[in-house]
Amino acid sequence: MPIYVYQVINPDGSEGDCFEIEQPMSDSALTKHPRTGEPVRRVYQAPNLATRYTPKGTQKKLETKNVERAGFTKYERDKLTGQYHRTAGTDKRAPDVINP
Structure with missing residues (x-):
């Protein structure tokens, strides 16, 4: 109810x-x-729809296959070197490593 x-x-x-x-x-x-x-x-108030933006839902949307399907490039930071390595995306113009 x-x-x-x-x-x-x-x-x-x-x-x-x-x-x-x-x-x-x-x-x-x-x-x-x-x-x-x-x-x-x-x-009157907006309904609370907790299923829309949950941490698990956001994590699923940012999975490699979903990012690539949407045409984006995903980078993750290497904690040791501080560099960003490409983990998703097939655009040939995007570099494999970004140095901060």
Whole structure:
């Protein structure tokens, strides 16, 4: 079930505290706070889609086969020499080693 954010409407019309509540999508929006009975309004927010930019997903996108398929050249730094060696890419204009 989704979690919705609601905000209390103070008697003077100003914005009050926010709270979250787990609620089925089929239920209508709350108009009163479940505990205090104060008037509330639903605060619309962007959904949290954790599957879009995860560390594992990013790592998979940067795999050698995916980088080459997209037409890019990938370099990795050698910790001993500080040089960058080409690990992906077939462009003949790109050097094999880059010295910083």
